[in-house]
Amino acid sequence: MARIVMKFGGTSVADLNRIHNVARHVKREVDAGHEVAVVVSAMSGKTNELVGWVENMPKVAGSNAPFYDAREYDAVVASGEQVTSGLLAIALQSMGINARSWQGWQLPIKTDNAHGAARILDIEGADIIRRMGEGQVAVVAGFQGLGPDNRLATLGRGGSDTSAVAIAAAVKADRCDIYTDVDGVYTTDPRIEPKARRLKKIAFEEMLEMASLGAKVLQVRSVELAMVHKVRTFVRSSFEDPDAPGMGDLLNPPGTLICDEDEIVEQEVVTGIAYAKDEAQISLRRLADRPGVSAAIFGPLAEAHINVDMIVQNISEDGSKTDMTFTVPSGDVNKALKVLSDNKEKIGYDVVQSEAGLVKVSVIGIGMRSHAGVAASAFRALADKGINIKAITTSEIKISILIDGPYAELAVRTLHSAYGLDKS
Ligand code: ASP
Numbered sequence: 410m411a412r413i414v415m416k417f418g419g420t421s422v423a424d425l426n427r428i429h430n431v432a433r434h435v436k437r438e439v440d441a442g443h444e445v446a447v448v449v450s451a452m453s454g455k456t457n458e459l460v461g462w463v464e465n466m467p468k469v470a471g472s473n474a475p476f477y478d479a480r481e482y483d484a485v486v487a488s489g490e491q492v493t494s495g496l497l498a499i500a501l502q503s504m505g506i507n508a509r510s511w512q513g514w515q516l517p518i519k520t521d522n523a524h525g526a527a528r529i530l531d532i533e534g535a536d537i538i539r540r541m542g543e544g545q546v547a548v549v550a551g552f553q554g555l556g557p558d559n560r561l562a563t564l565g566r567g568g569s570d571t572s573a574v575a576i577a578a579a580v581k582a583d584r585c586d587i588y589t590d591v592d593g594v595y596t597t598d599p600r601i602e603p604k605a606r607r608l609k610k611i612a613f614e615e616m617l618e619m620a621s622l623g624a625k626v627l628q629v630r631s632v633e634l635a636m637v638h639k640v641r642t643f644v645r646s647s648f649e650d651p652d653a654p655g656m657g658d659l660l661n662p663p664g665t666l667i668c669d670e671d672e673i674v675e676q677e678v679v680t681g682i683a684y685a686k687d688e689a690q691i692s693l694r695r696l697a698d699r700p701g702v703s704a705a706i707f708g709p710l711a712e713a714h715i716n717v718d719m720i721v722q723n724i725s726e727d728g729s730k731t732d733m734t735f736t737v738p739s740g741d742v743n744k745a746l747k748v749l750s751d752n753k754e755k756i757g758y759d760v761v762q763s764e765a766g767l768v769k770v771s772v773i774g775i776g777m778r779s780h781a782g783v784a785a786s787a788f789r790a791l792a793d794k795g796i797n798i799k800a801i802t803t804s805e806i807k808i809s810i811l812i813d814g815p816y817a818e819l820a821v822r823t824l825h826s827a828y829g830l831d832k833s
């Protein structure tokens with residue numbers, strides 16, 4: 410017998426038939442004798458609709474700023490999950506399963522005060538642990554909690570993944586199963602490379618890189634939380650027949666296990682290739698090479714909430730002038746250029762150059778830590794295809810390469826095969 414947290418995303422609960430199907434997945438685990446807590450998202454599209462209502466409230470004459478109180482935003486958008494938690498509890502009860510819904514404030518799931526993007530601080534798990542022991546399934550509304558101001562708070566878009574992992578940590582679950590519309594995490598995007606393979610296991614650190622680089626399977630924060638609390642997390646599909654062979658396998662259910670690297674015995678050097686489209690490059694030429702220059706550039710950009718990614722600074726030839734290149738999302742490039750020109754005096758550069766529509770392709774693998782020559786193979790493979798590299802950054806477990814947008818797919822496929830990822 411195990412204790413399992415099962416999370417179902419928006420597409421998995423998109424209509425009543427799918428909610429019924431989700432209930433069958435839950436029933437399978439209950440029938441096998443496991444203690445089960447379920448976390449649900451809103452029906453797909455619902456949260457967007459709710460956010461739209463808040464944002465499109467007609468404006469008062471004379472004002473053009475959209476007005477809303479973040480606490481009321483939370484009161485509105487948290488309602489999507491309330492609906493699905495109740496509907497799933499009803500579906501389970503109709504199958505003869507003892508189940509009840511829980512809203513974030515009822516456990517409670519305590520958060521901080523950052524309405525709209527709150528962080529979970531603490532979860533009171535004792536009550537549901539006791540009831541799970543008595544055979545009751547807890548159906549918890551994801552994405553929401555209770556702030557210190559005693560008001561509903563939501564966790565930011567995609568936040569029900571984080572709810573699920575946090576609840577799994579709080580109830581000391583053996584496993585957290587994230588059911589979604591894909592059947593696992595792949596070596597790269599299968600829409601670009603049909604030979605992409607589903608990974609059996611991926612380490613937390615690798616998944617963090619994959620998630621933040623565009624493999625949008627899980628909210629990044631949920632992976633961080635899973636890593637900190639060592640929550641073994643499975644990504645699996647809710648669209649498979651709940652009673653197909655192997656679906657209830659306790660140790661090896663179909664899907665991808667995100668786990669501690671110690672659990673991955675045969676670590677490949679490279680685990681996956683991720684990419685992020687719509688990057689823009691900004692270069693400042695002939696910057697003064699003195700203390701405080703980087704702070705003068707990136708401080709104002711951070712204040713303007715511009716997310717800077719790759720940063721490359723050259724060592725100057727004579728200790729007086731240097732060049733600095735960094736990337737931002739293409740959509741932010743004009744805003745960034747404005748910030749730089751507003752601060753031109755303080756920063757002290759000669760010219761600024763920029764280019765949008767670039768792509769960052771990343772090679773990810775924990776095995777890189779202990780292998781030489783991993784980067785060299787990427788550069789060779791890209792050179793053989795005539796792909797020009799604009800900038801390179803590396804970390805212990807990742808090599809990121811900035812290239813022209815039209816080469817994105819070719820680069821992904823080239824690197825995928827260069828590291829043998831298409832061969833199982
Ligand atoms: N329903 C929320 C959203 O769409 C939370 C979630 O689905 O994870 O962002």
Ligand code: MG
Pocket residue numbers: 418419567570626628
């Ligand atoms: Mg999601």
